[in-house]
Amino acid sequence: MWHFASFGAPGVLVYLCFVLAPILISFGYSLTNYNPFNPPVKFVGFDNYRLLFTDEQFLTALEVTTILTLVVVIVPNVLGLGVALLLDRKGWLYNALRSVFFTPVILSSVVVSIVWSRLLDDQGPLNTVLRSLGVEHPPGWLSDPDVALYSVASIVCWQMLGFCVVVYLAGLQGVPQELLEAAEIDGAGPLRRFRAVTWPLLAPSLTINTVVLLISAFKTYDYVKVITNGGPGSGATATIAFDVLQTGFDSNHVGYASAMAVLMLVIVAVVTTVVLGFLRRREVDL
Structure with missing residues (x-):
């Protein structure tokens, strides 16, 4: 036991110090009215949690997060599978395209956000091209509350697409x-071979991509902070x-x-567990 404990102790200590302990401390804070600049600290029980379900700002953020998560889970999965099928060939060109x-x-999300915020600016290159093609009033990709959320989601999808492609390529091989x-x-044609043979064997790849995209999308912060800072309007992308x-x-x-953080953790844990259980049962059934 001491032999195995000596190998397991470092990992366990890191987990306890940097994962479990912060979660427990956050839960403790959530039961108080803690404000470092407005003492004293008072125990309020579950009042903070009850307030969340009547807080319009939080409910709007939950809706925004749900929409963004659905887009980020579906789009890179679908496009990633299509690109992987096209690149599942031998040759230097296909190897280069995979890279x-x-x-x-591998790029920083902050760098990606800065680049795309310049491209999608109202006076940026994309709208300049649209105006040159005769579009008098091009969309406000980041300034229109009805469009901004989908623009941010598209940027996240663009960065995560390569991950899905690599995972699906590994499954195809x-x-x-x-x-x-x-x-x-x-006598099975290409579509029938894909539906009856290839797609069932890609079930583990679908599970990996879906769970990773789900967790990544639900905790999206840096893209929103850099690109829109929660706007435009009142929390359109918050x-x-x-x-x-x-x-x-x-x-x-x-x-x-x-x-809010504890509730977000609970939501992510529950949704991930349900999705993971469903996809794993699908793998067994297939």
């Missing part, structure tokens, strides 16, 4: 060629993670922000 598609993944050849001999940081560090309502 091109994966490059955005694990499909036994014997099964595809047997299906072809039986996610829950953005509201947590704003409430805790700008407004100094640490107790209330902690309640």
